[in-house]
Amino acid sequence: MMTSFSLSLSLCMLGEHFWGLVGGSRCSGRLEILHDQTWMSVCDAAFDQQDAEVVCRELDCGAPVEVLGAAAFDKGDAQMWTQEIQCRGNESQIHLCPTSPSHKNNSSHYNDVGLVCNIRVRLVDGNNPCAGRVEALHRGQWGTVCGDGWDMTEAAVVCRELDCGEPVDALGGAHFGPGSGPIWSHFKLCNGSESTLKNCMSAEVVFYDCDHTKDAGVICSGNLAQTSSYFY
Structure with a gap:
């Protein structure tokens, strides 16, 4: 199971308010918005695919894969945001999107x-977002990475992709617990x-005896749960 984190990892501006992705x-x-020094959650009925296009673009995170309701990233613990975001989807920043009072009371x-x-790699089950079991999205499926031959060269690429600083350790043996699903074994050419x-996937490398007891892990020097990025 993926570990959740309660602090905002990226902060941007929405009009006079900061917004961020949490958990x-x-x-x-x-999605949470800071208003009058209080973080507020956004109702799923007041946010759609066009709004998500702008959020992902502003964070330099590619296109939105899913807009999730029903507190998919756990429930917030403050008030609910009372405005409806009305992006067209082509704005470069969400503060350029108009808002109006929400009727979803x-x-x-x-x-x-x-x-x-559209993230392609993630670190799972560590104690912060910059440490954990390496999981990669390939052919439409999330899978773990075989730890055979996994070293600091590959770890450096993962840390760079996640804006997590420098690699501290490259770990095999399912150090962060075994994952599930497919095991990708072709990230060995970095x-x-x-x-x-x-960008390391230039050839298939097959390890026939690889299983989830050998899942690769990474510890990076950064800790995104404590370092926020601001955009204006």
């Missing part, structure tokens, strides 16, 4: 909206300078 990664989480934190942008892990 996921840099490119996924529950019966929303509760069970309706908190979250979103997932030279360490690539910007993303997918």
Whole structure:
């Protein structure tokens, strides 16, 4: 099961208010807006695909993969945002989107909206978003990475892709617990300078005896749960 984090990982401006994604990664989480020094959740009925397009674009996280309702990233614990965001989808920043009073007056934190942008790699079950079991999205499926041959060269690429600083350790043996699903075994051709892990996939490398007891993990020097990025 993925570990959730309660602090905002990326902060931006919405008009006079800051907004952020909470409880996921840099490119996924529950949407919250800071108003009068109080973080507020956004109702899933007041947020749609066009709004998500702008959020993911502003965070440099690609296109939105999913807009999730029903508190998919856990429930917030403050008030509900009372404005409806009305992006067209082509804005470069969400503060350029108009807002209007929301007519969805019966929303509760069970309706908190979250979103997932087009992330391709994530660290799971660590004690912060910059440490954990490596999971990669390939052929439309999330899978773990075989730890055979996994070293600091590949770890450097993962840390760079996640804006997590420098690699501290490259771990095998399911150090962060075994994952599930497919095991990708073709991320072994990194030279360490690539910007993303997918750029290392130039050939298939098959380890026939690889199983989830060998899942790869990474510890990076950064801690995104404590370092926020601001956009104006």
